[in-house]
Amino acid sequence: MEYYILVEEYLKKLNKMSVPDPMIIGASVSDLCRFLRIAKVTARFYDSLRDEAMGNGRATCVYDTGQECTIAISDRLTTEVNSVAVCEVYIANGDEPWDYNERERIMLVLKTTMTYISRLRLKHVTDILSFYDADGYHNLRYFIGHLEKLDQEDRLTGKVAIHFNLKHFSLVNQQLGREAGTTAMKNYYNTLKNSLDKESVLCRVGGDNFVMICSRTELDRVLNYLAGAASIYDRDTGERVMISACAGVFIIPDGFELNSPGDIMDKVISASQSARIPNNDDVVYFNEVMIANKERIVHIQQLFPAALKNEEFLVYYQPKVNIETGELTGAEALCRWLRKGEIVQPSDFIPILEQGSEICRLDFYMLDHVCRDIRRWLNEGRSIVKVSVNFSRRHMADVDLLKHIVEIIDRNNVPHRYIEVELTETTTDVEFRDLKRVAGGLQHTGIGTAVDDFGIGYSSLKLITEVPWNVLKVDKSFLPIEDDDEMSNRAIMFRHAVSIARELGLECIAEGVETPQQVAVLRESGCSSAQGFLFDKPLPVAEFEAKLSGYKYMIY
Numbered sequence: 382m383e384y385y386i387l388v389e390e391y392l393k394k395l396n397k398m399s400v401p402d403p404m405i406i407g408a409s410v411s412d413l414c415r416f417l418r419i420a421k422v423t424a425r426f427y428d429s430l431r432d433e434a435m436g437n438g439r440a441t442c443v444y445d446t447g448q449e450c451t452i453a454i455s456d457r458l459t460t461e462v463n464s465v466a467v468c469e470v471y472i473a474n475g476d477e478p479w480d481y482n483e484r485e486r487i488m489l490v491l492k493t494t495m496t497y498i499s500r501l502r503l504k505h506v507t508d509i510l511s512f513y514d515a516d517g518y519h520n521l522r523y524f525i526g527h528l529e530k531l532d533q534e535d536r537l538t539g540k541v542a543i544h545f546n547l548k549h550f551s552l553v554n555q556q557l558g559r560e561a562g563t564t565a566m567k568n569y570y571n572t573l574k575n576s577l578d579k580e581s582v583l584c585r586v587g588g589d590n591f592v593m594i595c596s597r598t599e600l601d602r603v604l605n606y607l608a609g610a611a612s613i614y615d616r617d618t619g620e621r622v623m624i625s626a627c628a629g630v631f632i633i634p635d636g637f638e639l640n641s642p643g644d645i646m647d648k649v650i651s652a653s654q655s656a657r658i659p660n661n662d663d664v665v666y667f668n669e670v671m672i673a674n675k676e677r678i679v680h681i682q683q684l685f686p687a688a689l690k691n692e693e694f695l696v697y698y699q700p701k702v703n704i705e706t707g708e709l710t711g712a713e714a715l716c717r718w719l720r721k722g723e724i725v726q727p728s729d730f731i732p733i734l735e736q737g738s739e740i741c742r743l744d745f746y747m748l749d750h751v752c753r754d755i756r757r758w759l760n761e762g763r764s765i766v767k768v769s770v771n772f773s774r775r776h777m778a779d780v781d782l783l784k785h786i787v788e789i790i791d792r793n794n795v796p797h798r799y800i801e802v803e804l805t806e807t808t809t810d811v812e813f814r815d816l817k818r819v820a821g822g823l824q825h826t827g828i829g830t831a832v833d834d835f836g837i838g839y840s841s842l843k844l845i846t847e848v849p850w851n852v853l854k855v856d857k858s859f860l861p862i863e864d865d866d867e868m869s870n871r872a873i874m875f876r877h878a879v880s881i882a883r884e885l886g887l888e889c890i891a892e893g894v895e896t897p898q899q900v901a902v903l904r905e906s907g908c909s910s911a912q913g914f915l916f917d918k919p920l921p922v923a924e925f926e927a928k929l930s931g932y933k934y935m936i937y
């Protein structure tokens with residue numbers, strides 16, 4: 382087929398040069414060979430001079446009349462990258478030898494076709510170099526090329542684009558070693574790739590991020606694979622590791638107009654980013670709402686520095702209560718944004734600030750404002766309770782975190798025992814090591830440490846046994862809800878969490894306590910501290926202050 386194209390090119394060239402007989406224009410390879418009285422043409426290709434010497438090449442028979450024949454002309458061409466093409470032209474035995482003109486014409490055809498063949502092969506090599514990354518994965522350029530081709534041929538209809546990121550792959554690397562991690566990733570990719578049809582492509586776009594396009598009918602199967610598949614990481618033993626991914630999906634609508642590849646890339650990437658946010662679904666489908674969200678995110682990130690400077694963020698205090706005595710035992714500082722006279726809840730801005738490092742500035746601001754309040758209460762002679770402040774995971778890599786926290790507390794002249802730092806679980810071993818270091822350092826300076834939201838995410842026994850904590854805050858999802866089939870299961874889990882905390886000598890507090898029935902479960906489990914709407918919502922500072930002097934909550 383390629384050869385036909387080459388010969389056509391040659392014919393065009395002949396036409397342009399208007400050299401030989403115009404009657405051959407429009408002829409096929411066989412017409413051309415017949416016209417030139419050729420019995421057979423073969424071509425052989427070698428990737429290197431060494432392959433040529435060893436006879437390791439690929440041969441193609443270009444034309445063959447089947448007659449008995451002998452080689453009459455042989456030509457050899459070496460390219461810039463030392464690949465070799467050899468072409469042989471045969472004349473039928475007993476046929477009249479070619480005259481000078483005929484030989485010249487045949488040579489011209491040969492030279493032209495060989496140059497074209499070599500150029501095509503060279504293109505093939507450069508394609509390989511430019512469409513694969515250093516680890517042998519198809520790359521983004523390949524994906525975009527494929528996308529454009531599908532678009533030109535009107536074949537985007539019925540397709541879906543997917544961007545996915547492997548979950549906790551750094552953890553896989555740490556646990557298995559880099560080499561085994563690389564093998565596992567390659568096998569995960571190859572298995573998926575080999576299961577796709579010819580119209581589909583799967584490419585790696587850096588690190589553990591992939592992008593693919595496939596037919597809509599394959600979507601369920603692909604998502605099933607991405608939800609978790611065992612991948613071999615040791616070829617000798619066949620040992621496998623589970624790999625899963627979070628994915629952004631864009632179902633390409635019928636009649637979709639692709640103005641640039643970014644029209645699809647932007648959509649799958651923003652859906653995939655959303656899928657990576659903790660607590661979101663692992664698969665997020667792109668919709669127009671996401672574009673609006675993206676604008677909102679940028680807007681909040683832009684507003685943040687000035688809002689912080691103008692002190693628009695307020696500290697609300699949610700009381701912690703002893704369920705046996707009704708006494709106020711502590712409080713959690715929770716942030717509220719007073720924007721244009723309205724209160725904005727943390728769920729509307731904290732996850733956005735957590736995407737960057739802005740959250741760290743907010744946490745230091747909150748700690749500073751809590752310390753100012755405590756200092757004032759101390760100066761006013763009020764009785765004080767310990768206040769816990771949330772610190773995002775984003776701080777974990779900060780080697781000066783401890784120094785910074787202590788500096789803020791000391792600057793406000795607040796005794797360390799009045800402050801507790803709430804930290805959440807981590808996902809990677811590196812973070813885990815940092816968490817241990819930070820929690821240990823805090824305790825060393827007399828600042829309390831609490832593990833927040835225990836029970837959701839990645840809590841493990843290792844987390845609570847190896848990191849020095851003072852307090853275990855059991856997440857509200859562990860509390861039984863009325864009319865819930867899982868009510869008794871939850872109560873059992875809650876009881877276990879409390880007994881583990883006790884055995885480890887940790888204080889235990891239940892978050893999100895809303896009903897007297899839940900208080901009963903706390904009491905049965907031996908957990909005497911609660912925080913929740915049943916007692917109080919997070920309160921503005923003035924309302925909270927009023928409860929500092931011996932306020933008693935109702936006992937349920």
Ligand code: C2E
Pocket residue numbers: 699714715716726727728731740743744747771772773803833834857892893894895912913914915919
């Ligand atoms: P969190 O640290 O787990 O805080 C507890 C959340 O549970 C608070 O939500 C609180 O209002 C809510 N809550 C308390 N009692 C109940 C209840 O009885 N029922 C229910 N359904 N919810 C209850 P809030 O104030 O909206 O804060 C949400 C999250 O935002 C916090 O969860 C924390 O992760 C984050 N956050 C808030 N302020 C800060 C901050 O200053 N820094 C950081 N890094 N994160 C913060």
Ligand code: MG
Pocket residue numbers: 713771803833
């Ligand atoms: Mg908290």
Ligand code: MG
Pocket residue numbers: 833834854856892
């Ligand atoms: Mg919590």
